[in-house]
Amino acid sequence: MNAFEYRAPRALDEALAILQEFGDDARAIAGGTALVTMMRQRLVRPGCLVSLRDIPGLDGIEATNGVVRLGALVTHREAELSPWLGERLPVLADTFRRVGTVRIRHMATVGGALAHADPNQDPPVTLLALDARVDIRRAGGRRELALGEFFRDYYETALEPGELVACITVPLLPASSGASYVKFLPRTADDYATVAVAATVTLEPDGERCREGRIALGSVAPTPLRARAAEALLAGERLDERLLRAAGEAARGAVDPLTDHRGSAAYKREMTLVMVGRALTQAWDAARRAVRIPR
């Protein structure tokens, strides 16, 4: 790795001031699993690393008014094991559990995962389906973005130099809803997905027709994305093979995958169709159970 300055501020304002001072020559580091790996391969060479590890107040999981807030420093392992998330947003806890290995999840943080912006990552897909929003801080200011606006391209986000992800807010799903995360993983269990789909289904009170469905796709484009055309097909419909096929085809038409060692572009397109079908089926089943056993 290159020689770099290392700062370990104990307050968020201090970290933001250092990031502003160094501009795009500084990078924030928390778990370091992505950043240190890239630095060891000399792909990135920051002049200064600003460790966020000692900053208090960024590692909470809390809920108010139907919304969950995950602090940027919450580790994947903490999110995976959170009893609160497990009860109210199990699809999100499950998604964090699918990332890499326990070793990675002990270090990798929610904020770091978003800032890294590799479209093969798991949590952003589910967060996108859940309409999460990102709270961004910089010296002297803050702003909020929908997650869909946060990811710009491979490894590129809307973060400007000097900005940090502070927390993510995730609305809870309405009553009569179910959600699922399908990670199609033909290689090793700790790998990134070949295709990933997160789906939510909210049913009408009769438990038969869909009121609203959301489908987010991962590993099939430069960023995770919502399959809006496929979603539009779901409203007012009953679940059947025809609907699953139509939604799968619409989703397949929206993707732009790369050929790599996890599969050819053509294969990933076809698997998008298949996995959208599976994710919708699982989410629908979960929604039906929620209708039968209301909270």
Next chain:
Amino acid sequence: MTRVIRLRVNGAAHDVEVPTYRTLLDCLRNDLGLTGSKEGCGVGVCGACTVLLDGKMISSCIALAVFADGREVTTVEGLAEDERLHPVQQAFMDAGGFQCGICTPGQVVAAKALLDTTPHPSDAEIREWMLGNLCRCTGYYKIVESIQAAAQQNRS
């Protein structure tokens, strides 16, 4: 740029001056002479470098040494107490949980961390926890058996 870090490793305090780019693995091996942890892949995937940081297993090859400042690190060298091997180490020997041995330090550290959190894991729980510790020799059967045997010890 260097930094002086103070860390506890296997119960002993150390003050070490390290360049900021030093990985925790390199610090343990080169600065502290604890060569039990190995570098297998250098990208955090194979598990040969597994150590515990404040009791949590991590890949030390992609952790910076400065992350351990003020913290507790446990390596394979810290498992035995005086002349007595840790039950996990004894179980690996008795059940044949290693062949060439290169992955073994990582395996036993990871196994110890599992049994610390889940004293009586199922086979499925063992496999999920240990999935990031790769072994090219054993085919993993004896590793799982060794960990089950060590867990049985916990019952008696």
Next chain:
Amino acid sequence: MTFTQECVILVARERLWDFLMDVPTVGRCVPGVENIEAVDGSAYRGGLKVQVGPIRLSLEGTITVEEQDRNAWHARMRADANDRRMGGGIRARMSLTLVPAEDGTRLRIETDLAVLGKIGEFGQPIIKKKADTLLREFVRNLGSALAP
């Protein structure tokens, strides 16, 4: 990896050819190119800056016009560049063909790109996408530079 770019530039074939063979000038149509200067009659030295997220490449190397056949309206060029800090590089072989088209000239560029060393390890597919984007922007800039 190979790419093919095809476009219609709204100028006569002769004018497009002369423009393309002026390497320092046409080089400026490639986004991120810096300082192209002639080394001798058919070889040039220059730099290219490319970014993929946090990864910044600073490539330096040479461009050689290996063959130019004005009668057949066909040219071959070669680019070899390295990123010294990262220990990797690119080798590109380009074949250009000009054919008359309605209102102008159809330009076809076939590129064979090899990415070597560390850069190649990073993510061939991402590099391919980036190179594709670069070439498409080049063609767009070409059109603007030659617009009547």
